[in-house]
Amino acid sequence: MSRVYNFAAGPAVLPEEVLKEAAEEMLDYNGTGMSVMEMSHRSKAFEQIVTEAEKTLRDLMNIPDNYKVLFLQGGASQQFAMIPMNLMKNRVADHINTGQWAKKAIAEGKLFGKINVIASSEDRMFSYIPDLKNLKISDDADYVYICHNNTIYGTKYNQLPETGDKILVADMSSDILSEPVDVTNYGLIFAGVQKNIGPAGVVVVIIREDLITEDVLPGTPTMLRYKVHADNKSLYNTPPAYGIYICGKVFKWVQNLGGLEAMKKINLEKASILYDYLDSSKLFRGTVVKKDRSLMNIPFVTGSDEMDAKFIKEAKAAGFESLKGHRTVGGMRASIYNAMPTKGVKLLVEFMKKFEAENKI
Numbered sequence: 512m513s514r515v516y517n518f519a520a521g522p523a524v525l526p527e528e529v530l531k532e533a534a535e536e537m538l539d540y541n542g543t544g545m546s547v548m549e550m551s552h553r554s555k556a557f558e559q560i561v562t563e564a565e566k567t568l569r570d571l572m573n574i575p576d577n578y579k580v581l582f583l584q585g586g587a588s589q590q591f592a593m594i595p596m597n598l599m600k601n602r603v604a605d606h607i608n609t610g611q612w613a614k615k616a617i618a619e620g621k622l623f624g625k626i627n628v629i630a631s632s633e634d635r636m637f638s639y640i641p642d643l644k645n646l647k648i649s650d651d652a653d654y655v656y657i658c659h660n661n662t663i664y665g666t667k668y669n670q671l672p673e674t675g676d677k678i679l680v681a682d683m684s685s686d687i688l689s690e691p692v693d694v695t696n697y698g699l700i701f702a703g704v705q706k707n708i709g710p711a712g713v714v715v716v717i718i719r720e721d722l723i724t725e726d727v728l729p730g731t732p733t734m735l736r737y738k739v740h741a742d743n744k745s746l747y748n749t750p751p752a753y754g755i756y757i758c759g760k761v762f763k764w765v766q767n768l769g770g771l772e773a774m775k776k777i778n779l780e781k782a783s784i785l786y787d788y789l790d791s792s793k794l795f796r797g798t799v800v801k802k803d804r805s806l807m808n809i810p811f812v813t814g815s816d817e818m819d820a821k822f823i824k825e826a827k828a829a830g831f832e833s834l835k836g837h838r839t840v841g842g843m844r845a846s847i848y849n850a851m852p853t854k855g856v857k858l859l860v861e862f863m864k865k866f867e868a869e870n871k872i
Protein backbone atom coordinates (compact mmCIF):
# COMPACT_ATOMS: atom_id res chain seq x y z
CA MET A 512 0.00 0.00 0.00
CA SER A 513 1.29 3.41 -0.85
CA ARG A 514 -0.53 6.49 0.39
CA VAL A 515 0.45 9.98 -0.60
CA TYR A 516 0.45 13.03 1.63
CA ASN A 517 -2.76 14.63 0.41
CA PHE A 518 -2.90 18.40 0.87
CA ALA A 519 -6.20 18.81 -1.01
CA ALA A 520 -8.67 21.43 0.22
CA GLY A 521 -11.60 19.04 0.09
CA PRO A 522 -12.53 16.31 -0.32
CA ALA A 523 -9.47 15.79 1.78
CA VAL A 524 -7.39 13.35 3.78
CA LEU A 525 -9.25 11.28 6.39
CA PRO A 526 -7.73 9.49 9.39
CA GLU A 527 -6.14 6.26 8.25
CA GLU A 528 -7.46 4.43 11.33
CA VAL A 529 -11.01 5.37 10.38
CA LEU A 530 -10.62 4.21 6.79
CA LYS A 531 -9.13 0.91 7.92
CA GLU A 532 -11.88 0.30 10.43
CA ALA A 533 -14.53 1.09 7.82
CA ALA A 534 -12.83 -1.31 5.40
CA GLU A 535 -12.95 -4.07 8.00
CA GLU A 536 -16.66 -3.45 8.52
CA MET A 537 -17.43 -3.09 4.84
CA LEU A 538 -19.07 -6.47 4.27
CA ASP A 539 -20.44 -7.09 7.73
CA TYR A 540 -21.20 -4.14 9.96
CA ASN A 541 -21.42 -5.20 13.57
CA GLY A 542 -22.86 -8.65 12.88
CA THR A 543 -25.62 -7.38 10.57
CA GLY A 544 -24.19 -9.30 7.61
CA MET A 545 -24.27 -6.19 5.44
CA SER A 546 -22.50 -2.95 4.76
CA VAL A 547 -23.81 0.28 6.25
CA MET A 548 -24.30 1.28 2.61
CA GLU A 549 -26.81 -1.50 2.19
CA MET A 550 -28.88 -1.15 5.31
CA SER A 551 -32.23 0.53 5.81
CA HIS A 552 -31.95 3.95 7.34
CA ARG A 553 -34.92 2.91 9.49
CA SER A 554 -33.05 -0.09 10.92
CA LYS A 555 -32.00 -0.32 14.56
CA ALA A 556 -28.36 -0.55 13.50
CA PHE A 557 -28.49 2.70 11.56
CA GLU A 558 -30.54 4.48 14.18
CA GLN A 559 -27.74 3.66 16.60
CA ILE A 560 -25.12 5.00 14.19
CA VAL A 561 -26.83 8.35 13.74
CA THR A 562 -27.70 8.72 17.42
CA GLU A 563 -24.14 7.93 18.46
CA ALA A 564 -22.68 10.29 15.84
CA GLU A 565 -24.82 13.13 17.13
CA LYS A 566 -23.99 12.33 20.74
CA THR A 567 -20.25 12.30 20.09
CA LEU A 568 -20.40 15.60 18.19
CA ARG A 569 -22.40 17.15 21.03
CA ASP A 570 -19.77 16.00 23.51
CA LEU A 571 -16.89 17.22 21.37
CA MET A 572 -18.29 20.68 20.70
CA ASN A 573 -20.07 20.97 24.02
CA ILE A 574 -23.32 21.72 22.19
CA PRO A 575 -26.01 22.93 24.60
CA ASP A 576 -29.38 21.14 24.78
CA ASN A 577 -31.19 24.07 23.20
CA TYR A 578 -29.34 23.49 19.92
CA LYS A 579 -30.30 20.87 17.35
CA VAL A 580 -27.73 18.94 15.34
CA LEU A 581 -28.84 18.07 11.82
CA PHE A 582 -27.14 15.91 9.22
CA LEU A 583 -28.32 17.20 5.86
CA GLN A 584 -27.43 17.01 2.17
CA GLY A 585 -26.98 19.52 -0.63
CA GLY A 586 -23.47 20.58 0.29
CA ALA A 587 -22.50 23.68 2.19
CA SER A 588 -23.69 25.61 -0.86
CA GLN A 589 -27.28 24.65 -0.21
CA GLN A 590 -27.04 26.34 3.17
CA PHE A 591 -26.40 29.61 1.35
CA ALA A 592 -30.08 29.42 0.33
CA MET A 593 -31.53 27.46 3.24
CA ILE A 594 -30.34 30.05 5.76
CA PRO A 595 -32.19 33.00 4.22
CA MET A 596 -35.23 30.87 3.43
CA ASN A 597 -35.54 29.95 7.10
CA LEU A 598 -34.10 32.92 8.97
CA MET A 599 -34.73 35.99 6.84
CA LYS A 600 -37.95 37.17 8.42
CA ASN A 601 -37.31 40.87 7.58
CA ARG A 602 -35.60 39.98 4.32
CA VAL A 603 -32.38 41.70 5.43
CA ALA A 604 -29.02 40.24 6.37
CA ASP A 605 -25.56 41.66 7.10
CA HIS A 606 -22.61 39.80 5.58
CA ILE A 607 -18.85 40.14 5.85
CA ASN A 608 -17.08 39.47 2.58
CA THR A 609 -13.89 37.50 3.14
CA GLY A 610 -13.60 35.56 -0.09
CA GLN A 611 -15.21 33.36 -2.63
CA TRP A 612 -17.43 31.30 -0.33
CA ALA A 613 -18.55 34.42 1.52
CA LYS A 614 -19.37 35.98 -1.86
CA LYS A 615 -21.39 32.98 -2.96
CA ALA A 616 -23.46 33.21 0.21
CA ILE A 617 -23.98 36.93 -0.48
CA ALA A 618 -25.12 36.23 -4.05
CA GLU A 619 -27.51 33.54 -2.89
CA GLY A 620 -28.87 35.72 -0.09
CA LYS A 621 -29.68 38.39 -2.65
CA LEU A 622 -32.17 36.01 -4.24
CA PHE A 623 -34.26 36.39 -1.10
CA GLY A 624 -33.71 39.85 0.31
CA LYS A 625 -31.39 42.75 0.94
CA ILE A 626 -27.81 41.90 1.76
CA ASN A 627 -25.66 44.58 3.39
CA VAL A 628 -21.96 43.91 3.02
CA ILE A 629 -20.81 45.52 6.27
CA ALA A 630 -17.09 44.77 5.80
CA SER A 631 -14.86 43.30 3.13
CA SER A 632 -11.24 42.36 2.53
CA GLU A 633 -11.57 42.25 -1.23
CA ASP A 634 -9.28 45.30 -1.67
CA ARG A 635 -6.22 43.17 -0.80
CA MET A 636 -7.13 39.85 -2.35
CA PHE A 637 -8.84 38.65 0.85
CA SER A 638 -5.49 38.32 2.59
CA TYR A 639 -6.86 39.49 5.94
CA ILE A 640 -9.99 39.55 8.09
CA PRO A 641 -11.55 43.03 8.02
CA ASP A 642 -11.47 45.26 11.09
CA LEU A 643 -14.35 44.14 13.28
CA LYS A 644 -14.30 47.08 15.69
CA ASN A 645 -16.46 49.63 13.94
CA LEU A 646 -18.96 47.39 12.23
CA LYS A 647 -22.32 48.94 11.52
CA ILE A 648 -24.80 46.20 12.20
CA SER A 649 -28.10 47.05 10.52
CA ASP A 650 -31.05 47.53 12.87
CA ASP A 651 -33.33 45.51 10.63
CA ALA A 652 -30.89 42.66 9.89
CA ASP A 653 -32.20 39.18 10.59
CA TYR A 654 -28.68 37.87 11.12
CA VAL A 655 -25.00 38.56 10.60
CA TYR A 656 -23.17 36.06 8.39
CA ILE A 657 -19.48 35.15 8.35
CA CYS A 658 -17.32 32.51 6.71
CA HIS A 659 -15.25 31.46 9.72
CA ASN A 660 -12.31 29.99 7.81
CA ASN A 661 -11.65 30.98 4.24
CA THR A 662 -10.50 27.84 2.50
CA ILE A 663 -9.21 29.50 -0.64
CA TYR A 664 -7.40 32.50 0.86
CA GLY A 665 -6.27 30.92 4.12
CA THR A 666 -7.68 33.40 6.62
CA LYS A 667 -9.68 32.76 9.74
CA TYR A 668 -11.51 34.73 12.40
CA ASN A 669 -9.63 34.73 15.67
CA GLN A 670 -12.22 37.06 17.10
CA LEU A 671 -15.91 37.32 16.34
CA PRO A 672 -17.82 40.41 15.27
CA GLU A 673 -19.90 42.03 18.01
CA THR A 674 -23.41 41.50 16.75
CA GLY A 675 -25.40 42.74 19.76
CA ASP A 676 -28.83 41.12 19.72
CA LYS A 677 -28.37 39.84 16.16
CA ILE A 678 -27.83 36.17 15.48
CA LEU A 679 -24.42 35.18 14.18
CA VAL A 680 -24.40 32.59 11.39
CA ALA A 681 -21.10 30.92 10.49
CA ASP A 682 -19.84 28.74 7.67
CA MET A 683 -17.29 26.49 9.40
CA SER A 684 -16.87 24.08 6.49
CA SER A 685 -13.09 24.22 6.56
CA ASP A 686 -12.34 24.55 10.26
CA ILE A 687 -15.04 22.75 12.21
CA LEU A 688 -13.46 20.53 14.89
CA SER A 689 -10.05 22.11 14.41
CA GLU A 690 -10.30 23.89 17.77
CA PRO A 691 -12.91 24.52 20.48
CA VAL A 692 -15.70 26.98 19.70
CA ASP A 693 -18.29 28.43 22.01
CA VAL A 694 -21.47 27.33 20.25
CA THR A 695 -23.55 29.79 22.27
CA ASN A 696 -21.96 32.65 20.30
CA TYR A 697 -23.84 31.47 17.25
CA GLY A 698 -27.42 31.07 16.13
CA LEU A 699 -26.38 28.67 13.43
CA ILE A 700 -23.15 26.91 12.46
CA PHE A 701 -22.89 24.80 9.35
CA ALA A 702 -20.17 22.78 7.68
CA GLY A 703 -19.86 20.61 4.62
CA VAL A 704 -18.03 17.62 6.09
CA GLN A 705 -15.70 16.85 3.19
CA LYS A 706 -12.75 18.72 4.66
CA ASN A 707 -12.38 18.04 8.34
CA ILE A 708 -14.91 15.32 9.05
CA GLY A 709 -15.85 12.84 6.38
CA PRO A 710 -16.82 12.03 2.82
CA ALA A 711 -18.62 14.60 0.66
CA GLY A 712 -22.39 14.42 0.82
CA VAL A 713 -23.12 15.36 4.43
CA VAL A 714 -23.61 18.82 5.89
CA VAL A 715 -23.68 19.34 9.63
CA VAL A 716 -25.99 22.10 10.85
CA ILE A 717 -25.99 23.19 14.49
CA ILE A 718 -28.93 25.50 15.05
CA ARG A 719 -30.47 27.13 18.11
CA GLU A 720 -33.92 25.69 18.73
CA ASP A 721 -35.81 28.98 18.78
CA LEU A 722 -34.67 29.65 15.21
CA ILE A 723 -36.40 26.52 13.97
CA THR A 724 -39.91 27.63 13.10
CA GLU A 725 -42.61 27.12 10.51
CA ASP A 726 -42.34 30.81 9.67
CA VAL A 727 -40.18 30.41 6.58
CA LEU A 728 -40.19 32.36 3.32
CA PRO A 729 -43.14 31.53 1.07
CA GLY A 730 -42.35 28.72 -1.33
CA THR A 731 -39.58 27.18 0.81
CA PRO A 732 -39.55 23.51 -0.24
CA THR A 733 -40.15 20.86 2.42
CA MET A 734 -36.59 19.56 2.13
CA LEU A 735 -35.19 23.03 2.78
CA ARG A 736 -36.98 23.60 6.07
CA TYR A 737 -34.90 23.10 9.19
CA LYS A 738 -38.04 22.23 11.13
CA VAL A 739 -38.79 19.23 8.92
CA HIS A 740 -35.32 17.80 9.52
CA ALA A 741 -35.29 18.68 13.21
CA ASP A 742 -38.74 17.10 13.79
CA ASN A 743 -37.56 13.95 12.03
CA LYS A 744 -34.11 13.75 13.68
CA SER A 745 -32.38 14.04 10.29
CA LEU A 746 -34.35 11.05 8.99
CA TYR A 747 -37.15 12.80 7.09
CA ASN A 748 -35.96 11.14 3.91
CA THR A 749 -33.11 8.76 3.13
CA PRO A 750 -30.06 10.44 4.68
CA PRO A 751 -26.48 10.18 3.36
CA ALA A 752 -26.20 7.10 5.54
CA TYR A 753 -22.69 5.89 4.79
CA GLY A 754 -21.31 9.41 5.09
CA ILE A 755 -22.90 9.88 8.50
CA TYR A 756 -21.38 6.56 9.60
CA ILE A 757 -17.88 7.74 8.63
CA CYS A 758 -18.49 11.13 10.29
CA GLY A 759 -19.39 9.28 13.49
CA LYS A 760 -16.10 7.40 13.35
CA VAL A 761 -14.15 10.62 12.80
CA PHE A 762 -15.92 12.24 15.77
CA LYS A 763 -14.77 9.29 17.90
CA TRP A 764 -11.26 9.58 16.47
CA VAL A 765 -11.09 13.23 17.55
CA GLN A 766 -12.49 12.30 20.94
CA ASN A 767 -9.84 9.60 21.38
CA LEU A 768 -7.13 12.13 20.56
CA GLY A 769 -8.34 14.16 23.53
CA GLY A 770 -11.08 16.32 22.02
CA LEU A 771 -10.91 19.81 20.59
CA GLU A 772 -8.40 21.30 23.05
CA ALA A 773 -5.96 18.53 22.13
CA MET A 774 -6.80 18.94 18.44
CA LYS A 775 -6.08 22.67 18.64
CA LYS A 776 -2.70 22.03 20.24
CA ILE A 777 -1.78 19.58 17.50
CA ASN A 778 -3.05 21.94 14.80
CA LEU A 779 -1.12 24.92 16.21
CA GLU A 780 2.09 22.90 16.29
CA LYS A 781 1.51 21.50 12.84
CA ALA A 782 0.70 24.85 11.22
CA SER A 783 3.64 26.58 12.88
CA ILE A 784 6.05 24.09 11.29
CA LEU A 785 5.01 25.38 7.88
CA TYR A 786 4.47 29.04 8.82
CA ASP A 787 7.84 29.26 10.59
CA TYR A 788 9.57 27.95 7.52
CA LEU A 789 7.62 30.29 5.20
CA ASP A 790 8.63 33.24 7.39
CA SER A 791 12.30 32.30 7.16
CA SER A 792 12.40 31.24 3.50
CA LYS A 793 13.89 33.41 0.78
CA LEU A 794 12.01 31.55 -1.95
CA PHE A 795 8.53 31.00 -0.52
CA ARG A 796 6.26 33.38 1.35
CA GLY A 797 2.83 33.09 2.93
CA THR A 798 0.14 35.37 1.50
CA VAL A 799 -1.94 36.10 4.62
CA VAL A 800 -1.33 38.70 7.34
CA LYS A 801 0.03 36.90 10.37
CA LYS A 802 -2.76 37.59 12.84
CA ASP A 803 -5.43 36.16 10.54
CA ARG A 804 -3.68 33.01 9.40
CA SER A 805 -5.72 29.84 9.12
CA LEU A 806 -4.57 26.68 10.86
CA MET A 807 -6.13 24.60 8.13
CA ASN A 808 -5.38 26.18 4.74
CA ILE A 809 -1.97 27.71 4.11
CA PRO A 810 -1.47 29.50 0.80
CA PHE A 811 2.04 30.46 -0.30
CA VAL A 812 3.84 31.66 -3.41
CA THR A 813 7.32 32.11 -4.81
CA GLY A 814 6.40 35.20 -6.80
CA SER A 815 7.04 33.44 -10.11
CA ASP A 816 4.34 31.41 -11.87
CA GLU A 817 7.01 29.27 -13.51
CA MET A 818 8.71 28.49 -10.23
CA ASP A 819 5.34 27.72 -8.61
CA ALA A 820 4.52 25.26 -11.43
CA LYS A 821 7.95 23.62 -11.12
CA PHE A 822 7.50 23.24 -7.38
CA ILE A 823 4.02 21.73 -7.69
CA LYS A 824 5.23 19.26 -10.32
CA GLU A 825 8.27 18.15 -8.34
CA ALA A 826 6.28 17.97 -5.11
CA LYS A 827 3.70 15.72 -6.75
CA ALA A 828 6.45 13.43 -8.04
CA ALA A 829 7.78 13.22 -4.47
CA GLY A 830 4.36 12.14 -3.08
CA PHE A 831 2.95 15.50 -1.96
CA GLU A 832 -0.44 15.68 -3.61
CA SER A 833 -2.73 18.61 -4.50
CA LEU A 834 -0.55 21.54 -3.50
CA LYS A 835 -1.75 23.74 -6.35
CA GLY A 836 -3.52 26.86 -5.13
CA HIS A 837 -7.15 27.47 -6.01
CA ARG A 838 -7.62 28.25 -9.68
CA THR A 839 -8.69 31.82 -8.87
CA VAL A 840 -5.54 32.70 -6.90
CA GLY A 841 -2.72 30.53 -8.23
CA GLY A 842 0.43 29.72 -6.27
CA MET A 843 0.33 26.91 -3.75
CA ARG A 844 -1.92 25.96 -0.89
CA ALA A 845 -1.31 23.27 1.69
CA SER A 846 -4.52 22.21 3.40
CA ILE A 847 -3.54 20.55 6.64
CA TYR A 848 -6.80 19.40 8.17
CA ASN A 849 -7.05 17.39 11.38
CA ALA A 850 -6.24 14.13 9.62
CA MET A 851 -2.99 15.36 8.06
CA PRO A 852 -0.27 13.81 10.21
CA THR A 853 2.39 16.15 11.62
CA LYS A 854 4.89 13.96 9.83
CA GLY A 855 3.33 14.96 6.49
CA VAL A 856 3.92 18.66 7.21
CA LYS A 857 7.47 18.02 8.44
CA LEU A 858 8.28 16.08 5.29
CA LEU A 859 6.74 18.80 3.13
CA VAL A 860 8.91 21.42 4.80
CA GLU A 861 12.00 19.22 4.30
CA PHE A 862 11.09 18.96 0.65
CA MET A 863 10.56 22.73 0.36
CA LYS A 864 13.95 23.37 1.95
CA LYS A 865 15.61 21.05 -0.52
CA PHE A 866 13.76 22.70 -3.39
CA GLU A 867 14.83 26.12 -2.14
CA ALA A 868 18.47 25.04 -1.97
CA GLU A 869 18.29 23.75 -5.54
CA ASN A 870 16.49 26.81 -6.87
CA LYS A 871 18.37 29.77 -5.48
CA ILE A 872 17.02 33.17 -6.52
Ligand code: PLP
Nearest residue numbers: 586587588612662682684685703
Ligand atom coordinates in the same frame (compact mmCIF):
# COMPACT_ATOMS: atom_id res chain seq x y z
N1 PLP B 1 -17.92 27.02 2.28
C1 PLP B 1 -16.59 26.84 2.37
C2 PLP B 1 -15.82 27.60 3.42
C3 PLP B 1 -15.94 25.95 1.51
O1 PLP B 1 -14.61 25.79 1.59
C4 PLP B 1 -16.70 25.24 0.55
C5 PLP B 1 -16.09 24.26 -0.35
O2 PLP B 1 -14.94 24.17 -0.60
C6 PLP B 1 -18.07 25.47 0.49
C7 PLP B 1 -18.65 26.36 1.37
C8 PLP B 1 -18.94 24.77 -0.52
O3 PLP B 1 -19.11 23.46 -0.15
P1 PLP B 1 -19.96 22.44 -1.02
O4 PLP B 1 -19.12 22.07 -2.19
O5 PLP B 1 -20.21 21.31 -0.06
O6 PLP B 1 -21.21 23.10 -1.44
